[in-house]
Amino acid sequence: MxxxxxxxxxxxxxxxxxxxxxxxxxxxxxxxxxxxGGADTTSSTTQCRVEATVDGLNVRSAPELDPNNIVGEMNLSDQADAEKTQENGFRKLAEGRWVSVEFIETVEGRDCG
The missing domain is CATH 1.20.5 (Single alpha-helices involved in coiled-coils or other helix-helix interfaces)
Structure with missing residues (x-):
């Protein structure tokens, strides 16, 4: 043909x-x-970055405990860029992505104010 x-x-x-x-x-x-977890790995050292201190940390769509708002999961030592915003004991990673501050630590040298 x-x-x-x-x-x-x-x-x-x-x-x-x-x-x-x-x-x-x-x-x-x-x-x-x-x-x-989809975070931007090219951020500067001034960008807030957090690390999960537990395995199976729920990432939620809103800063509230609700079994219907789980949108992802972080494992022990997983890192993700975050925002300085905190609400109801949760830190905002990105739009529609929140984690409990009880189960994360700020990565050394990063500003999470």
Whole structure:
């Protein structure tokens, strides 16, 4: 079967190739962040960073104890970037991601104010 490569078909093929390459690059970035619960590993040393002091620390969607708001888990010694925001005994890691301050420690040299 011979395909006649018109300008339109060439443009569509090029757009598909660019799209596939873009998706591959985005997936590579996501895989790099997966080792620490999705936190950004390229942050500066002034960024707040915390470490789990227990295995199976629940990451919650809101700063409250509710069995329906668990969105993830950190294992013993897992680290994640965090914000300085604390509420109801929870520290905010990112939008929709909170952990209990009772089971985390600030990583040495990081400012969690």
């Amino acid at each position: 011979k395909i006649k490569w018109s300008g339109k078909r060439t443009l569509i093929a090029a757009a598909l190739l660019v799209g596939v390459l873009w998706l591959y690059a985005m997936g590579s970035e996501q895989r790099r962040g997966d080792d620490d």
